[in-house]
Amino acid sequence: MTTPILALENVALTLAGNAGPVDILRGITLEVQRGESLGLIGPSGSGKSSLLMIMGGLERATSGRVAALGHDLTAMDEDQLARFRRDNMGVVFQSFHLIPTMTALENVALPLELAGTQDAFGRAEAELQAVGLGARMDHYPSQLSGGEQQRVALARAAAPRPAILLADEPTGNLDGKNGAAIMDLLFGLRDRHEATLVMVTHSPELAARCSRVIRLNDGQIDQSQDQDRGAA
Secondary structure, eight states: OOOSSSEEEEEEEEEEEEEEEEEEEEEEEEEEOOOOOOEEEEEESSSHHHHHHHTSSSSSSSEEEEEEEEEEEGOHHHHHHHHHHHHHHEOOOSSSOOTSSSHHHHHHHHHHTTTTTTHHHHHHHHHHHHHHOTTTTTTOOOGOOOOHHHHHHHHHHHHHHOSEEEESSTTTTTTTTHHHHHHHHHHHHHHHTTOOOEEOOSSHHHHHHEEEEEEETTEEEEEGEEOOOOOO
């Protein structure tokens, strides 16, 4: 039996609020298979981004178990989680989270250097070429458009060749033209690196390209909206 690349078992997340505890996620059980592209959709506040952060070990579940690549993330401390993400995951946010004092090339090379990758700058250059920024490598984030900054963020996430790509509203801050270009690049990077993709999106066009779509409502999976679309 094939081991899922991501497995969540009865995961709950409760956060403190002004009026008392708030249940963000309630009893999420979910498996993601290697090579799958999974879209997480649902209304604002339904828990989509929180679920993605828990999958990446960026948020700790209040209860339940989270496993990635057969490793129990819930048993890891913060340093272990950071190393696991560095070696196995690429994360793309709606806000680009680039380091403003570093060039595009330096932003992409940084995680490779931290991982001790040989020829970090050579690989970073190749990834920037792949997202169409070969002529913009020496520019700082403030000198790049929003679409170009998201391309840098995609290159940075893909450069370590992660097994898992997590994307939180990757086209949310972009206009239609740039959003479509980023969408093509994201799926292209997934295919080129044979990565598993999990993505939060409000875009019907982006969700339609995923091999499976799950809708969240009020912190739970809407079972009637767990759609297997086949290979995408």
